[in-house]
Amino acid sequence: MTSPSTAPSINMAENKLEAIRYRDGQLSIINQLKLPLVTEYDAISSVQDGWDAIREMRVRGAPAIAIVAALSLAVELHKRTFASAGDAAAFIKTSLDHLRTSRPTAVNLFEAANKLEALSAKLAAQEGATAQQVVAGTLAKIEGMMAADIADNRAIGKHGAEAILAKTGKDKVRILTHCNTGSLATAQYGTALGVIRCLHELGSLDHAFCTETRPYNQGARLTAYELVTEKIPSTLVADSMVSVLMKEKDISAVVVGADRVVANGDTANKIGTYQIAIAAKHHGVPFYVAAPITSVDLDLPDGSHIVIEERKGDELTHIFGKRLAAPGINTWNPAFDVTPASLITGIVTERGVVKKPDGAPEFDMHAFVQETRDQKRI
């Protein structure tokens, strides 16, 4: 499945980091387990290949997971033939059911799967529907996902940059982020890292700080890679340095991504986000979550209902396959934590920044989604 390549991950023509390559039914992804030392694209030729890449975290990041899952289905739809519209819809449903089991916490995958399943069932139920119509309609929806995600990320970047500059009243800001929420976690540009990119484009970024993000090191490996590649002034810190960083380095705001934002604004994000939010509260640093509406789960009332993925202890005990922890030690490796709404200043989406109603400790995501429904594209 792996096709080692020395091709650069930067598309020099557009100066864009291309983590997901999809052309005419052919899909490949950068193997993020090997970054930043090796840039290698893995071919994804089936739904099972997509599932494996997501489970093994060769591709990760909430929007990227949803997009690669859907595109892995698109790859199969390009190759297969079906006897009837019903057969095509049944295959799509079975594939999506399988893809839903790859990783549990990021809601984007489930949101995309639900939409695609509903669409294919609707197409198949139409009078005289053919398999080709079901496949073509589903493919069009899937193939539009990347463009929609890039547009959403650019809008998130703009809203987030404006909100941070307004809140801090500063011309130039110093931003801390956690994990990787950039081009590697999305179709391109990124969510929280998109806000940092936008501040940089506006000439309003003094400096970005990224955490290592143990145990998987998305910050040290991936965010640092994106920041250095784009020549954004930036510094890497260990997760354990966040409080002293806020005390001594004049951090203007924190902006992080999200895997699931529930109805009251409680937010599941990469493990370690919660302690950064607590430190931000203590130091009076505004704390923003940046995420597309596809990361909002209105079905869950608060964060206690979010299923948190637990991953293998090897991610803690080993780095690049090399053991660093004492053999025999027990491990606990939750991949995400939940930051309570009370610690969050604002939730930046493509439709604007959600704020708490006056004096309220929590957000009303239902009201925000309802009010902004007309702006919905996908």
Ligand SMILES: CSC[C@H]1O[C@H](OP(=O)(O)O)[C@H](O)[C@@H]1O
């Ligand atoms: C914009 S990506 C959101 C999210 O995804 C990351 O998780 P993982 O690397 O485990 O897939 C992280 O929590 C990011 O903030």
